[in-house]
Amino acid sequence: MADSSHNHDAHDDHGLAHPVPLKLLFAVFFTLVGLTILTVITGQMTFAGFDLALAMVIATCKATLVCLIFMHLKYDKPFLGMIFLFSVLFVGLFLAFTFLDSNEYNADINAWVRDNMTISQ
Amino acid sequence: MSSTTADAHAGGHGHGHDHPKHLAHHFETLEQQYGSGKLGIWTFLLTEVLFFSALFVAYTMYRAQYPEVFQFASQYLDTNLGAINTIVLLFSSLTVAWGVRNAMLGQHKMLCINLLLTLACAGGFMGIKYVEYSHKFHEGTLWGGHVDSIFKADPADISETMKEHSHAWNGDGELVAVKDLDPVFRQRLGLFFAVYFCLTGLHGIHVLIGMILLTWLLLRAMKKEFGPDHFGAIDFGGLYWHLVDLIWIFLFPLLYLIS
Numbered sequence: 156m157a158d159s160s161h162n163h164d165a166h167d168d169h170g171l172a173h174p175v176p177l178k179l180l181f182a183v184f185f186t187l188v189g190l191t192i193l194t195v196i197t198g199q200m201t202f203a204g205f206d207l208a209l210a211m212v213i214a215t216c217k218a219t220l221v222c223l224i225f226m227h228l229k230y231d232k233p234f235l236g237m238i239f240l241f242s243v244l245f246v247g248l249f250l251a252f253t254f255l256d257s258n259e260y261n262a263d264i265n266a267w268v269r270d271n272m273t274i275s276q
Numbered sequence: 277m278s279s280t281t282a283d284a285h286a287g288g289h290g291h292g293h294d295h296p297k298h299l300a301h302h303f304e305t306l307e308q309q310y311g312s313g314k315l316g317i318w319t320f321l322l323t324e325v326l327f328f329s330a331l332f333v334a335y336t337m338y339r340a341q342y343p344e345v346f347q348f349a350s351q352y353l354d355t356n357l358g359a360i361n362t363i364v365l366l367f368s369s370l371t372v373a374w375g376v377r378n379a380m381l382g383q384h385k386m387l388c389i390n391l392l393l394t395l396a397c398a399g400g401f402m403g404i405k406y407v408e409y410s411h412k413f414h415e416g417t418l419w420g421g422h423v424d425s426i427f428k429a430d431p432a433d434i435s436e437t438m439k440e441h442s443h444a445w446n447g448d449g450e451l452v453a454v455k456d457l458d459p460v461f462r463q464r465l466g467l468f469f470a471v472y473f474c475l476t477g478l479h480g481i482h483v484l485i486g487m488i489l490l491t492w493l494l495l496r497a498m499k500k501e502f503g504p505d506h507f508g509a510i511d512f513g514g515l516y517w518h519l520v521d522l523i524w525i526f527l528f529p530l531l532y533l534i535s
Contacts, residue, residue: 172380184370198533210529217525225373235318242325
């Protein structure tokens, strides 16, 4: 970052601008493209029940790269990253509690569907 | 210290204060001002994640309940178009991140070019989305009970991509496999497309809002408003754009790649 407008060490906590090196930006982009191709290829194969898990692992890797470098969480105060992680945590809770609840009513729903669902011809 | 930049701030702010030109009165320092903006945009992104999460939870619940419906319906989505759109959005993320760097370094021309490229990518994304949507309207792969129309479609109206799933089509233009399926299953195919249209639709609205935002930033960048001590708007607009990309990173495998 020799072209930074500030002459001090970029990691000083009082620097306003922290430009991400261009090389790193491009490296991240090409990694993301590579992971996209990978997920398309693995998506066409079958891995005995692990398909979704694998796709989600690849997507999470991509998301982590975007967050850390493109969204520069890597260089920011950890608090900002924590805000984001908390949102993800609450999505997990949302999902978990909805799952618990849905199974509770499954029998009723299925019975209702069998009795009431009409099919248009 | 950040107030001394090579970026010319000739005038316009003519009330003899000694504070930096871009520092609002209610902030002590530029760092504090920038930090507040950053906290604000990240808090907004948190609400965005929760906003989308409702649809992701709906997706997960229905897929868990009817995995075979999702597997079957997903084959009506064009994986190639989805993958191209993913690359387009990733590239737009690169140009936006590059633009933030340009703003930080006071590279006005490159900033404008990168914002223009991002806008072009956003337009390209919406264009491809339009092609996909019109296909679905044409073929009747729609939400709820509307999905049933694909089983009555005139074979002449059915595109080559649909015919490629030939194991499912017979000479009369009927989906043989589907015909033999449980009627309740047929009805439930609309569920997948309801989730598909809600998720991609909400995402598309975010892309459109992002385009408005990018246009506004481009107009300001053309007036050379951004520089090493004043790049907050570009940075925060960029963060929003990256979130739109993040959502798509998950949407793509969840909708298009169900094998």
